[in-house]
Amino acid sequence: MSITFENVDWAEIWQGSLDTLTMLAFSTLFTAIIGLPLGILLFLTSRGQLLQNKALYAVLSFIVNILRSVPFIILMIMLIPLTRLIVGTSLGVQGSIPPLVIGAAPFFARLVETSLREVDRGVIEAAQSMGASKWQIIWKVLLPESRPGLIAGITITTVALVSYTAMSGAIGGGGLGDLAIRYGYQRFQTDVMIVTVVILLVLVQILQTIGDRLVAYFTRR
Template identity: 70%
Template sequence: MLLEWFPNVFWPEIWKSVNETLYMVVIATLFTAVIGLPLGVLVYLTGPGQLMQNRILNQVLSIIINVFRSIPFIILLILIIPFTKFIVGTSLGVSAAIPPLVVGAAPFFARLVETSLREVDRGVIEMAQSMGASTWQIVTRVLLPEARPGILAGLTITLVVLIGYSAMSGAIGGGGLGDLALRYGYQRYQMDVTIVATCIMIALVQVFQMLGDRLVAHFSRK
């Protein structure tokens, strides 16, 4: 049926682009979580009245996060080309799109983590302190478990944002559905390719959002 609706679409190229997008998004999400989670925890812990209160460090981290969150992703792609080349050896291709995706998304996720931790009941933390728990124990056994639904919700939001970012990476030859839509849909005036690529990205967002919502609901019940 799809072949009849979109006769000009080269379907093997479409599925290749879908795989490239999934690769970019999944790998970038993993690295974003690895970087953004501890960064968000550190920003929270060094905040006013928290366990590791440090005004200077907190302000420095907050400024760094805010700066990277303020840069439009399409500009960030260009700004960190030297860094991308240093990491992966090239500024083109699917692998080259991952470093800017992580740099763009990690500060965003870190702020969501900090917000989730702030919502943890202060009384639970004070109870752990009264029982002699160390900062590490409070973070791993109290803060993160209590904030887990919020953190998972934040990670889901970040993953959805990364899908959109991955499409923009096509502007500099990053591969994936965005690159396909640009090369065929825009440069060759094949609007049906753009429509198909857009519909697939919408479907990906719906699937990942649904899975994320189910995880959040599962851990919220616990």
């Protein structure tokens, strides 16, 4: 069997790639903006930490767990009304960003919480002994000390978002996933499927490599 790529409309592939990258950029950005503070708050309110608060931690943890336990494809559909409220449409690149962020932010928040837990308690204690305020401990100790872990976390999250963007194609989200489903799956155009998969694969490889390099650069241990 030879593959001729006769069905592949390269202009459409290019547009799909751009859409995927746009979705990825914005959803990663907003995931970081929401997930990072959420993760910090999860960490700080947990047992034995600076802002220990059983009730708040339980509530946050519960919400995060719910959002993480709903399969993304179902979460997307459930969020359609909310998405319309936020960006005015549930379709296309715009419409896919809110569900992507709501799906990925809790995931990232847990990764943030885990990396903050890795920060040596003694270092926090040392900062306290030097008269650091709680804000200073967050900005000048916790975040810099956990930087490699946070970068690794955002890398994992971005890679997960790549597959989420592809899934959002199923409900009209646009991008490479959309092409793969419409042409590759529904019209049996295997060549389109292969091209989209290869592009996604290369994208993931590039993202992971950048992430790994940054982690290595910032690791001082």
